[in-house]
Amino acid sequence: MGEPTQVIPVFSGPQCAPSNPFCWDWITANWSSILGPSLVQHIYITLIAVVVGLVISVAAALFAFSRNWFAGGFLAFSTFLYTIPSLAFFLMFVPITGLSLTTIEIGLTSYTLLLLFRNTLTGLRTVPRSAVEAAEGMGLTPQQILFRIRLPLALPSIMAGVRIAAVTVISLATIAASVAPLGLGKPIFDAIHTLFDTELVAAALLTIALALVTDVIVVGLQYLVTPWTRVRR
Amino acid sequence: MSETTTERPAADIVFDHVTKRYPGQETPALDDLSMTVPAGETCCLVGPSGGGKTTAMKLVNRLIDFESGDITIGGNSIRAVDVTTLRRDIGYVIQQVGLFPHMTIAGNIAVIPGLLGWSKDRIRKRTDELLDLVRLDRSFGTRYPAQLSGGQQQRVGLARALAVDPPVMLMDEPFGALDPITRTEIQDEFLNLESEISKTVIFVTHDIDEAIKMGDKIAVLRQGGVLAQYGTADELLAHPADDYVADFVGADRGLKRLSLRRMREVVNGSAAAPDDAPAVDADASLRIGLSTLFASGASAVRVTDGGRVLGAVTLDQLQSAVTRSTS
Numbered sequence: 001m002g003e004p005t006q007v008i009p010v011f012s013g014p015q016c017a018p019s020n021p022f023c024w025d026w027i028t029a030n031w032s033s034i035l036g037p038s039l040v041q042h043i044y045i046t047l048i049a050v051v052v053g054l055v056i057s058v059a060a061a062l063f064a065f066s067r068n069w070f071a072g073g074f075l076a077f078s079t080f081l082y083t084i085p086s087l088a089f090f091l092m093f094v095p096i097t098g099l100s101l102t103t104i105e106i107g108l109t110s111y112t113l114l115l116l117f118r119n120t121l122t123g124l125r126t127v128p129r130s131a132v133e134a135a136e137g138m139g140l141t142p143q144q145i146l147f148r149i150r151l152p153l154a155l156p157s158i159m160a161g162v163r164i165a166a167v168t169v170i171s172l173a174t175i176a177a178s179v180a181p182l183g184l185g186k187p188i189f190d191a192i193h194t195l196f197d198t199e200l201v202a203a204a205l206l207t208i209a210l211a212l213v214t215d216v217i218v219v220g221l222q223y224l225v226t227p228w229t230r231v232r233r
Numbered sequence: 234m235s236e237t238t239t240e241r242p243a244a245d246i247v248f249d250h251v252t253k254r255y256p257g258q259e260t261p262a263l264d265d266l267s268m269t270v271p272a273g274e275t276c277c278l279v280g281p282s283g284g285g286k287t288t289a290m291k292l293v294n295r296l297i298d299f300e301s302g303d304i305t306i307g308g309n310s311i312r313a314v315d316v317t318t319l320r321r322d323i324g325y326v327i328q329q330v331g332l333f334p335h336m337t338i339a340g341n342i343a344v345i346p347g348l349l350g351w352s353k354d355r356i357r358k359r360t361d362e363l364l365d366l367v368r369l370d371r372s373f374g375t376r377y378p379a380q381l382s383g384g385q386q387q388r389v390g391l392a393r394a395l396a397v398d399p400p401v402m403l404m405d406e407p408f409g410a411l412d413p414i415t416r417t418e419i420q421d422e423f424l425n426l427e428s429e430i431s432k433t434v435i436f437v438t439h440d441i442d443e444a445i446k447m448g449d450k451i452a453v454l455r456q457g458g459v460l461a462q463y464g465t466a467d468e469l470l471a472h473p474a475d476d477y478v479a480d481f482v483g484a485d486r487g488l489k490r491l492s493l494r495r496m497r498e499v500v501n502g503s504a505a506a507p508d509d510a511p512a513v514d515a516d517a518s519l520r521i522g523l524s525t526l527f528a529s530g531a532s533a534v535r536v537t538d539g540g541r542v543l544g545a546v547t548l549d550q551l552q553s554a555v556t557r558s559t560s
Contacts (some may be wrong), residue, residue: 136329137294138345138393139320148344152335213355226337228377 023195034187039206042173042183046214049169053112054162058151060113061120063150065146071121078113086111086172090179104176111172112165119161123154156229159222166218170211174203184210195199243273244307244400246293251302253288253458262288262456265302268493272400275427275434277448279441279481280316285458286437290403293347293435294323304531306401313519321345324394324402324432327408330386331376334394338364339374342393349397361381363392368422384415391423395430402434409438420446441482445470445489453478467493489519496536498556499546506535506545515543523551 016023027035064071081089089107097103127150133147177185184203191200223230244466246269263285270276278286291297293304295316304311311319313394332341342363343356351359357381364371365519367388378386387407394402408416424447426435438444444451445466453461453469462474468491470486473479511529513522515538526534526548533545 048504128334129329130327130329130331131333132331133329134325134327134390135333137296137320137323137325137327139317139323140344140348141317142350147333149333153333226335228379231377231380 123157
């Protein structure tokens with residue numbers, strides 16, 4: 001018999017024992033090949049889902065503003081989507097769009113709709129009555145009031161929705177890796193089938209860090225786009 | 234004349250047998266209202282809640298539609314133009330001001346000029362001009378409404394309403410939410426401002442004293458939207474049309490009439506004031522004169538204009554100024 005065969009040759013370097021749950025050497029050795037690219041994929045998966053979800057939700061909310069039948073309908077529809085178990089949702093579209101990014105994005109985007117639509121519509125509806133009355137009296141058309149007064153004043157509410165939606169999508173996107181091998185879910189799913197924990201722990205920690213950083217960025221963005229909310233007498 | 238100060242002449246507002254009935258209500262909100270507000274004058278609409286004063290005002294810019302009768306501005310029916318155009322030509326000021334919280338003060342003032350396609354330069358000039366007019370520092374332009382006090386916000390509300398120099402202004406209890414000191418101050422400034430810019434104003438208030446102070450004419454409405462009396466403050470106070478109007482203008486209407494005249498109008502130049510006579514400014518109201526007279530115990534007051542003594546006013550003169558029939 002020669003040398004004993006390495007149990008996990010791919011994932012563990014010579015310095016990493018399988019029993020070590022967090023081996024820094026593995027992380028530095030595999031950053032550019034596994035973790036880095038997965039993180040970048042995770043970011044754009046999230047970005048696409050939130051941006052597309054936001055566009056659909058804001059458009060739907062603007063349309064729904066003066067059409068209660070549509071507001072009720074879209075709310076029911078997006079609530080229904082929200083209640084579907086995520087794994088089932090991803091798999092549902094596989095026969096149509098395959099094991100692809102598109103399948104993932106359909107699922108993730110659907111989950112943002114309820115949050116973003118409801119927050120946008122609430123924002124549009126909770127504008128100070130006096131501002132709307134003044135706008136009407138001054139001769140702004142209903143369209144101008146909607147786009148120039150209500151929509152900007154809904155921004156704090158919309159951004160609050162984006163915060164929750166972004167963090168939710170970051171978390172759900174790890175599960176999406178079971179459908180298409182993309183994002184930080186991929187190293188997690190890969191490592192589940194091995195005895196080596198470092199990869200799983202590292203990817204999970206990266207996901208959490210991404211969620212925290214994203215939250216801070218969205219708060220910063222809100223700060224930038226709603227200057228009137230932070231003024232003082 | 235620069236392009237920013239295209240002075241537009243005021244226009245008269247005529248109510249011609251206007252009746253407004255809300256669906257499902259027995260009595261009309263406004264019952265066959267006919268009156269003319271002459272160009273450049275301020276008409277105060279007073280009356281109880283449910284008297285139709287706000288309804289009457291909101292008919293003019295068609296925030297409320299009416300079925301019978303007509304309203305004309307400068308001879309043109311308000312139904313002849315489209316509602317957006319009509320409203321942009323009418324300054325609109327409400328009690329709650331209704332500034333747009335997400336826009337700066339300059340942004341608020343620029344809304345309608347912007348929609349009308351004014352150049353940036355013209356808008357900037359006009360904004361500065363308006364801030365000067367309502368006595369706000371130009372640096373306020375970059376602030377947000379939340380940074381301003383109630384009085385300052387209403388000044389911006391006025392500036393915004395005046396942005397495109399509309400010939401007509403509608404004001405719905407504009408100073409009702411302000412504290413008494415700020416209200417008096419802004420009332421005085423608005424009177425000054427009105428003397429500089431000629432506007433036809435419909436001014437809704439529930440406060441008869443404010444109406445007497447601000448209105449060239451006062452329209453007293455009663456329950457059911459019926460016009461009880463329409464005339465100058467002096468006419469209303471001297472000859473109330475009926476008990477309702479007399480009651481509405483108040484049992485102290487004799488004193489209120491004193492507020493309408495200046496000492497300068499009744500001073501007797503040939504009469505010398507007694508030595509103990511207190512001094513009263515010529516531009517003070519007769520009411521101030523009476524108060525000064527009573528407080529001092531003298532038989533007459535000395536009326537002064539700057540340093541100059543114009544003459545004396547006695548109690549008898551004050552009384553005859555009120556009891557004399559209106560000129």
